[in-house]
Amino acid sequence: xxxxxxxxxxxxxxxxxxxxxxxxxxxxxxxxxxxxxxxxxxxxxxxxxxxxxxxxxxxxxxxxxxxxxxxxxxxxxxxxxxxxxxxxxxxxxxxxxxxxxxxxxxxxxxxxxxxxxxxxxxxxxxxxxxxxxxxxxxxxxxxxxxxxxxxxxxxxxxxxxxxxxxxxxxxxxxxxxxxxxxxxxxxxxxxxxxxxxxxxxxxxxxxxxxxxxxxxxxxxxxxxxxxxxxxxxxxxxxxxxxxxxxxxxxxxxxxxxxxxxxxxxxxxxxxxxxxxxxxxxxxxxxxxxxxxxxxxxxxxxxxxxxxxxxxxxxxxxxxxxxxxxxxxxxxxxxxxxxxxxxxxxxxxxxxxxxxxxxxxxxxxxxxxxxxxxxxxxxxxxxxxxxxxxxxxxxxxxxxxxxxxxxxxxxxxxxxxxxxxxxxxxxxxxxxxxxxxxxxxxxxxxxxxxx
Numbered sequence: 366x367x368x369x370x371x372x373x374x375x376x377x378x379x380x381x382x383x384x385x386x387x388x389x390x391x392x393x394x395x396x397x398x399x400x401x402x403x404x405x406x407x408x409x410x411x412x413x414x415x416x417x418x419x420x421x422x423x424x425x426x427x428x429x430x431x432x433x434x435x436x437x438x439x440x441x442x443x444x445x446x447x448x449x450x451x452x453x454x455x456x457x458x459x460x461x462x463x464x465x466x467x468x469x470x471x472x473x474x475x476x477x478x479x480x481x482x483x484x485x486x487x488x489x490x491x492x493x494x495x496x497x498x499x500x501x502x503x504x505x506x507x508x509x510x511x512x513x514x515x516x517x518x519x520x521x522x523x524x525x526x527x528x529x530x531x532x533x534x535x536x537x538x539x540x541x542x543x544x545x546x547x548x549x550x551x552x553x554x555x556x557x558x559x560x561x562x563x564x565x566x567x568x569x570x571x572x573x574x575x576x577x578x579x580x581x582x583x584x585x586x587x588x589x590x591x592x593x594x595x596x597x598x599x600x601x602x603x604x605x606x607x608x609x610x611x612x613x614x615x616x617x618x619x620x621x622x623x624x625x626x627x628x629x630x631x632x633x634x635x636x637x638x639x640x641x642x643x644x645x646x647x648x649x650x651x652x653x654x655x656x657x658x659x660x661x662x663x664x665x666x667x668x669x670x671x672x673x674x675x676x677x678x679x680x681x682x683x684x685x686x687x688x689x690x691x692x693x694x695x696x697x698x699x700x701x702x703x704x705x706x707x708x709x710x711x712x713x714x715x716x717x718x719x720x721x722x723x724x725x726x727x728x729x730x731x732x733x734x735x736x737x738x739x740x741x742x743x744x745x746x747x748x749x750x751x752x753x754x755x756x757x758x759x760x761x762x763x764x765x766x767x768x769x770x771x772x773x774x775x776x777x778x779x780x781x782x783x784x785x786x787x788x789x790x791x792x793x794x795x796x797x798x799x800x801x802x803x804x805x806x807x808x809x810x811x812x813x814x815x
Contacts, residue, residue, distance in 0.1 A: 405507025537568025
């Protein structure tokens with residue numbers, strides 16, 4: 366069967382983009398359930414209770430649920446601007462902030478050659494991103510993961526460009542808001558970037574100290590009690606928990622020893638592979654591997670947390686495996702894990718109900734750690750030109766220099782991802798007050814913030 370070629374005229378390309386945009390909008394408006402900005406409701410209610418009514422940060426619960434604030438106290442400080450907004454304005458602000466963070470992420474992942482992709486490729490990338498389930502849920506929940514990813518990738522860009530003065534500040538802020546990004550400080554130590562690691566640790570400690578000064582009781586409660594209470598976040602065996610702990614919980618394994626052993630093994634693999642990537646100067650791969658490892662070792666990794674995998678897909682495509690990257694990315698657009706929402710037992714449940722975990726583990730094990738292949742011919746040519754520089758006695762004809770792309774970039778825009786249309790179609794249907802699976806009705810335990 367022959368494959369229809371891509372349109373060659375701007376008119377044909379515009380028609381294709383409009384058709385795809387309409388199809389994506391129809392999909393997001395009818396298939397996935399809206400999350401009713403559940404996590405944003407947690408943030409909003411917590412800040413208003415704390416600031417306006419003198420309540421305690423960790424006592425607030427979303428009405429009708431058992432779920433409240435689960436982040437470190439500094440996150441509540443960072444979310445204080447919500448106290449000055451009404452609910453509609455808070456939703457609009459969440460969408461705008463996430464769109465801005467996504468723009469930063471795409472700018473960094475696309476690299477210095479982003480302008481050459483043109484409007485057509487970027488439009489296709491935006492349509493593809495709107496289907497990505499973790500991104501859809503991030504917008505629909507009103508989550509903060511995209512902002513944290515943008516902060517961490519900013520450090521990746523600074524390190525790739527050799528600008529170490531402020532490298533680490535974004536990682537430190539991200540680690541003060543949520544604990545998962547703290548693994549990126551470990552990456553800086555692993556790569557012996559002592560200054561960046563010190564900056565990240567100092568920023569994280571300063572932010573945490575500021576929160577302790579602002580509300581000593583909340584800080585004491587969080588670090589001594591709330592941090593260790595996973596029940597505040599949700600059930601470990603809930604199908605949305607696509608971490609190693611979630612896999613073991615769905616297998617009915619209550620013992621912490623197997624989980625601890627699995628985490629230790631994953632961290633060893635991460636340290637070996639991320640260290641090789643950093644030593645090769647491939648910071649994009651090092652950061653991508655760290656994001657994948659963080660998703661695996663975290664006790665709870667909801668589906669919307671998997672936006673941390675976006676850099677891995679870009680690195681995989683740039684390394685010469687665009688079809689594999691596209692296939693894995695497509696699986697994460699299908700919401701396939703929710704087919705085992707009711708029962709994840711049996712071999713099919715073990716494979717399909719944990720599909721996103723297996724993809725994350727595969728990326729950790731197989732992501733190329735050397736410099737992207739597109740750089741090697743350029744570097745080799747540069748070395749030959751340097752080694753055989755013409756002497757004054759035998760001048761050579763001028764050659765056009767080859768400019769290698771920065772390893773901080775992330776390849777074709779189609780693989781790099783694009784904008785999210787997750788909130789589309791809110792007026793067409795009512796959202797669930799207890800958000801769960803993308804294609805399932807509401808459950809008693811929502812996929813709450815972690």
